[in-house]
Amino acid sequence: xxxxxxxxxxxxxxGVVAFxxxxxxxxxxxxLGSESxxxxxxxxxxxxxxxxxxxxxxxxxxxIFGQKRLYSVDRLRGLEKASxxxxxxxxxxxNHILADMVAGVSTVEAFLYEFFRSxxxxxxxxxxxxxxxxxxxxxYFFIDNLSMAMVLFFAELLAVHRRFFKKHFExxxxxxxxxxxxxxxxxxxxxxxxxxxxxxxxxxxxxxxMFVAYAISLALTPLSEAQISLLYSILWPTAGFxxxxxxGIIPYTGRLWHAFAAPLTMLxxxxxxxxx
Amino acid sequence: xxxxxxxxxxxxKQLIELDGCTRCEICKDECTVYRLAKQDxxxxxxxxxxxxxxxxxxxxxxxxxxxxxxFGSGLSKxxxxxxxxxxxxxxxxxxxxxxxxxxxxxRSLGIAIRExxxxxxxxxxxxxxxxxxxxSNYNVFNLPYTERTFWGDYAPTPVNFLGQVEQTECEVVYFxxxxxxxxxxxxxxxxxxxxLLDKMGLKYICLGSEEWCCGYPLILAGMRSxxxxxxxxxxxxxxxxxxxxxxxxxxxxxxxxxxxxxxxxPGVKMMHSSQLLYExxxxxxxxxxxxxxxxxxxxxxxxxxxxxxxxxxxxxxxSIPKLTFKDMPNSRDKSWCCGGGGDxxxxxxxxPYKLAKTVLDEAEETGAEALITACGQCKxxxxxxxxxxxxxxxxxxxxxxxxxxxx
Numbered sequence: 001x002x003x004x005x006x007x008x009x010x011x012x013x014x015g016v017v018a019f020x021x022x023x024x025x026x027x028x029x030x031x032l033g034s035e036s037x038x039x040x041x042x043x044x045x046x047x048x049x050x051x052x053x054x055x056x057x058x059x060x061x062x063x064i065f066g067q068k069r070l071y072s073v074d075r076l077r078g079l080e081k082a083s084x085x086x087x088x089x090x091x092x093x094x095n096h097i098l099a100d101m102v103a104g105v106s107t108v109e110a111f112l113y114e115f116f117r118s119x120x121x122x123x124x125x126x127x128x129x130x131x132x133x134x135x136x137x138x139x140y141f142f143i144d145n146l147s148m149a150m151v152l153f154f155a156e157l158l159a160v161h162r163r164f165f166k167k168h169f170e171x172x173x174x175x176x177x178x179x180x181x182x183x184x185x186x187x188x189x190x191x192x193x194x195x196x197x198x199x200x201x202x203x204x205x206x207x208x209x210m211f212v213a214y215a216i217s218l219a220l221t222p223l224s225e226a227q228i229s230l231l232y233s234i235l236w237p238t239a240g241f242x243x244x245x246x247x248g249i250i251p252y253t254g255r256l257w258h259a260f261a262a263p264l265t266m267l268x269x270x271x272x273x274x275x276x
Numbered sequence: 277x278x279x280x281x282x283x284x285x286x287x288x289k290q291l292i293e294l295d296g297c298t299r300c301e302i303c304k305d306e307c308t309v310y311r312l313a314k315q316d317x318x319x320x321x322x323x324x325x326x327x328x329x330x331x332x333x334x335x336x337x338x339x340x341x342x343x344x345x346x347f348g349s350g351l352s353k354x355x356x357x358x359x360x361x362x363x364x365x366x367x368x369x370x371x372x373x374x375x376x377x378x379x380x381x382x383r384s385l386g387i388a389i390r391e392x393x394x395x396x397x398x399x400x401x402x403x404x405x406x407x408x409x410x411x412s413n414y415n416v417f418n419l420p421y422t423e424r425t426f427w428g429d430y431a432p433t434p435v436n437f438l439g440q441v442e443q444t445e446c447e448v449v450y451f452x453x454x455x456x457x458x459x460x461x462x463x464x465x466x467x468x469x470x471x472l473l474d475k476m477g478l479k480y481i482c483l484g485s486e487e488w489c490c491g492y493p494l495i496l497a498g499m500r501s502x503x504x505x506x507x508x509x510x511x512x513x514x515x516x517x518x519x520x521x522x523x524x525x526x527x528x529x530x531x532x533x534x535x536x537x538x539x540x541x542p543g544v545k546m547m548h549s550s551q552l553l554y555e556x557x558x559x560x561x562x563x564x565x566x567x568x569x570x571x572x573x574x575x576x577x578x579x580x581x582x583x584x585x586x587x588x589x590x591x592x593x594x595s596i597p598k599l600t601f602k603d604m605p606n607s608r609d610k611s612w613c614c615g616g617g618g619d620x621x622x623x624x625x626x627x628p629y630k631l632a633k634t635v636l637d638e639a640e641e642t643g644a645e646a647l648i649t650a651c652g653q654c655k656x657x658x659x660x661x662x663x664x665x666x667x668x669x670x671x672x673x674x675x676x677x678x679x680x681x682x683x
Binding site: 025026029030031032033034035040063067069070073074077078081254255257258261262263264265266268269272 | 283284285286287288289290291292293295296297298299300302330333336337340341342375376377378379380381
């Protein structure tokens with residue numbers, strides 16, 4: 001029988017393939033612009049290998065992570081978006097980097113294998129890491145759960161508040177609502193899957209730093225070993241499904257694609273020259 | 277280079293910007309036209325600039341996406357017409373750009389989208405009248421080109437029109453602009469500017485009937501490709517005079533010359549008249565006398581936000597002794613549009629005067645007795661809007677204010 005993490009990784013891989021196809025289609029549309037494709041590529045290369053790289057890096061830190069422009073217009077929204085972007089990136093990076101370190105990635109094949117598996121790192125960390133009682137792993141557990149909590153709070157709760165309560169949000173549609181809740185569903189499944197994993201491995205030392213999952217795990221302790229195994233094999237693939245679905249549809253909807261196009265806009269405009 | 281006939285007028289950067297809009301809707305509350313459209317449903321304008329971008333993104337994808345290649349765009353002419361109606365009601369003031377959290381260059385994007393619609397022959401038909409006027413008489417009003425110098429009759433001293441004066445040396449070319457040359461309510465600006473040039477002791481020339489429209493209305497209409505012949509004529513006339521400076525009392529002409537003409541005139545300084553006045557006051561070539569007045573200043577979009585000239589006009593105003601100056605709550609890059617931008621008057625003749633109310637209300641709030649601006653079109657719109665909204669503000673151009681202070 002295929003194990004739960006392989007199924008979850010397969011869902012994520014399918015999402016990545018869908019993402020790549022969609023992103024290429026979007027790139028094709030961008031390249032329909034008035035400049036020729038070679039001149040566009042040449043100007044990108046020229047920019048990256050010039051002093052303007054410093055401007056790009058500054059924009060990346062100040063405007064994309066710090067959301068300075070939004071903050072200057074609306075402080076609450078600036079704080080919300082800066083936190084959401086920072087914690088999202090932190091969540092992704094910390095899982096990928098640590099999973100690669102644990103696996104001792106040294107080849108491209110191993111990197112690709114880990115790339116698809118690492119979003120589900122908490123599912124196999126107890127299996128693959130023997131000594132989890134170190135500050136590094138405590139920090140990882142804490143940051144993993146904190147990042148999701150922060151994204152849920154800043155991106156979702158405030159977005160829901162802003163869109164459905166604070167303003168008459170004419171642009172809100174059913175698609176908007178579905179897209180807004182996809183990461184919520186993914187995170188909720190991930191939290192519960194982490195809780196099941198903690199119970200499955202008998203609440204290993206350090207697991208209490210996954211403070212949300214650990215709290216959920218306390219409620220799951222009365223379940224039998226068979227029930228926990230069943231939940232483990234259902235919840236991780238479900239989390240993988242929602243992650244794949246969320247990631248895969250990003251390029252096909254403007255409501256999500258802006259997550260990539262907006263930072264790119266900021267970077268391009270930071271070195272884009274004079275406005276006419 | 278791509279075939280110009282098939283060329284999409286949007287740049288790669290602008291196509292990325294279309295996708296980059298985060299739908300935050302901040303631009304909504306900062307748009308002067310949207311705020312008015314919210315109260316007056318007869319004004320067809322999208323929910324916000326972001327909605328304008330989103331609408332075009334959808335149109336572009338439906339016309340150029342893979343599905344369009346296979347099955348056609350599926351967009352009806354009515355749908356495109358309705359979109360175009362809203363698009364050409366934007367004043368292209370660029371205020372939304374100031375507030376856009378990701379810094380989309382909304383103004384340039386809007387003009388490029390207009391070009392896209394012009395390519396598809398979807399534009400207000402009044403633009404054809406403007407084009408006709410430019411072809412026949414080289415001005416947007418289609419008034420005889422020989423009448424371009426008529427404003428000179430009101431000047432206290434003879435104006436140095438090209439061909440009418442013997443002048444071997446030309447330091448400054450004063451490019452008057454169609455609006456100031458022909459519109460009776462603002463011809464005073466040309467008179468004041470020429471008089472000041474005289475008083476500053478500068479050897480200046482006005483091109484007179486040899487001055488053709490700078491082409492700015494064509495750019496705003498999305499017809500940039502038809503600009504060249506006007507540009508070539510004006511450049512030829514100016515180059516023959518070999519000036520050091522070209523000055524403009526019209527910010528739109530100034531903006532066009534800085535961006536479209538300046539690369540062809542190396543070493544020639546482009547200065548809006550407020551910048552020239554500032555330099556001259558600094559050098560002591562004119563000395564403003566005390567003027568007891570409370571004034572506020574309106575930043576014209578093409579001078580302030582679109583050209584970055586904010587300080588010089590304020591320095592000039594503040595150089596007048598005994599004059600009290602107070603900025604409006606929304607000034608500099610946050611200043612509201614007078615309503616006269618974006619060729620909107622050709623689409624909806626009453627819209628500019630309705631839009632002007634926002635500025636007039638803020639000007640009144642400052643306690644000023646006069647609203648100073650540095651743009652003929654702004655002055656023209658305000659002059660007409662003041663009585664319409666029951667206001668008692670005086671409206672003056674900065675050149676008129678300075679002239680008054682030295683007389």
